[in-house]
């Protein structure tokens with residue numbers, strides 16, 4: 001039997017990202033939204049095991065969308081919690097070292113990258129994510145978007161997420177209402193570039 005997913009702990013308190021992201025949003029986002037993806041993935045996984053044991057091809061195929069959606073939701077949110085940090089723990093401090101240099105080389109400046117991610121996030125219709133990605137095959141940084149809960153890897157098997165921004169309404173609406181651009185502007189104040197640098201340096205030592 002496959003091991004079940006579990007909801008990871010947040011590495012900080014729910015209110016620790018204020019004022020950029022309210023404690024109420026963080027609590028609901030983690031305890032309700034992410035938890036539901038975990039619960040529903042585990043349910044679908046159990047059903048998949050039953051279907052596989054019966055060699056029930058149509059049931060196996062029918063479960064794929066639930067596995068992708070809820071599994072993607074778990075993968076994406078698990079990254080998102082880590083790629084944010086309270087200001088007291090370095091949130092918002094610009095990237096240093098090799099990642100900082102690579103951002104300047106690829107996008108011109110950090111400000112240009114932020115502008116690009118905010119524009120693509122704001123332009124994304126419906127729900128989805130905007131990513132700073134590393135293509136580990138070509139050792140190149142790029143900005144990508146994914147719809148719904150599709151994880152970045154659905155855009156290419158060599159893509160590694162360095163930072164993801166959740167642009168679902170559930171990530172900002174309680175605090176920012178329809179002002180998605182304000183949410184996108186403020187989230188950089190709690191961006192954990194240390195996390196992004198660690199992932200980058202692991203892939204590009």
Ligand SMILES: [Fe+2]
Nearest residue numbers: 033166168171
């Ligand atoms: Fe979310």
